[in-house]
Amino acid sequence: MNRTTLSLIAAAAALAAVTGFAAVNAPAGDDAAAAAKRLPVERTSLLCPEPSTSDLAETTYTAFTPASRASGRAGGAALFPVVKQLTDAPQGGKGKGAKPFLTQKEPGKPVSGEESGAEAPTLIGSADGRLAPGWTAQQTTSVSAGAGRGLHGTNCTAPDTDFWFPGAGTAKGRNDYVHLMNPDDAAAVVDIELYGPGGALKAEVGESIQIQPRSSVPVLLSTLTPKPQANLTMHVTARSGRVAAAVQSSDEALGGDWLPAAADPAPRLVLPGIPKDATSVRLVAFAPGADDADLKVQLASPTGSITPAGHENLHVKSGMTAAVDLGDVTKGEAGSLVLTPTEDSVPVVAALRVTRGKGAKQETAFIPATAPVGDRATVADNRAKGTTLSLTAPDKTTRVKVTASPGTEAGEATSKTYTVKAGTTLAVAPPAPPGLRGSYALTLEPQSDAPVYASRMLEVPENGIPMFTIQSLPDDRGTVEVPRAKQDLEVLQK
DSSP: OOHHHHHHHHHHHHHHHHHTHHHHTOOSSHHHHHHTTEEEOSEEEEEEOOOOSOTTEEEEEEEEOOOOOOOSOOOOEEEEEOOTTOTTOOTTTOSTTOOOSEEEOSTTSOEEEEEEGGGOOOEEEEEEGGGOTTOEEEEEEEEOSSTTOEEEEEEOBOOBSEEEEEEEOOOTTEEEEEEEEEOSSSOEEEEEEEEETTEEEOOGGGSSEEEOTTEEEEEEGGGSOSSOOSSEEEEEEEEESOBEEEEEEEETTTEEEEEOOOOOOBSSEEEEEEOTTEEEEEEEEEBOSSSOEEEEEEEEOSSOEEOOTTOSEEEEOBTSEEEEEEESTTTTSOEEEEEEESSSOOOBEEEEEEEESOGGGOEEEEEEOOOOOTTOEEEEEEOSSSEEEEEEESSSOEEEEEEEOOOSSBOOOEEEEEEEOTTEEEEEOOOOOTTOBSOEEEEEEESSSSOOEEEEEEEOOBTTBOOEEEEEOOOOOOEEEOOOHHHHHHHHHO
16 A cells, blocks of 8 residues: 555544544435535634733633534533643543533533632643534633733634744833643644844744643743844744644733734735724734735725825835834724735735723733634623624625624523625624623624624723733634545545
């Protein structure tokens, strides 16, 4: 048996493991095979970083799987605290004495848990069966005082091998930590590369960082470069194994939040959900290839696309981080930034650092470039007050069905469909479940093929500080594309 045949068989086995019941029980026939190109996933995993080292931190975790028509076994979902160096611990730290922090038994209803102080751990979780498609977990931490004060929110992330973080920094008064989390049984080896305005920064201590099985390692970025840098792009790659990565940024003057990984490098980028009252917006971009990038900068406002005065274009030199302060670019109206190539297409990554408030009452959050909603997107931990949903249709008018789940304690699901006009951003308070108690989840389903981008802002003001966090809403990975058996056989015969 040759290597090609072995590889195809291995790939088929992996797909069967992912799609499970749906793949095995797909009906025969050409029509059924064509319809089976996308099937519900049968297992997924997520990792939530250590929330805070502050004794004043209050953290809420919320998990949710959208209700769907997916068949298969009931399954389950749980988040477990990281357990280090336990040889008898199975996946997720479920070894002797380990108890789940949060469990979910049925799709369609969110569950939540809370943790206080600096002892909240990194969480590793998995979902299978009917709870796997679109399983989402949100971590929201409120810190009332100190250098990291603010609302720190992040979607718990799936493990991968490659992450880009434009918008990181090591300036005076700022502490950025990248949290590297390994969910697997074997150690992972990770490299960290930093790029400033002048190009790559040499930092040998960022090479071959070992992450032990089912453990988390926080790395302070200022230890990787001798000189403070206000604007950095960080590239995290796993040379062996896989990890989840997220950056927690704290600023003595501007508060802090989580900086999620940006979408993969692409010629065109959308950064959705700049709040209408943003007092400052900084754009950070990086071109990882061999060529420079020239980008047209546009703001998708509630009434149409406009070009910010004085910031019509952005030149990004290859291998160098470019940053530009856009000021109060939204001018009192919510919007989203759209970056398009002016000439040749060159892949770039980008993120925004958004500031609200003034003087000593400022607070920041990050908006990375994100992938479109796709088939469906999901976000948990929405509140009765302070939740804003932003929808952007850069190309064509589209409609999006938004479903609010029941609350974690009480409430009934409800839905509403919004029309987003071409070239605009629609910012709305989403429909809250009637009789809501606790928090709820939102599920977005586009009603056409036109791409739509989305983000959710959660604001919890405290002591006059506009504490807030923004999470983008890409596709929730509820389905996986499966090659048709006929196509596989044709490859095997060649």
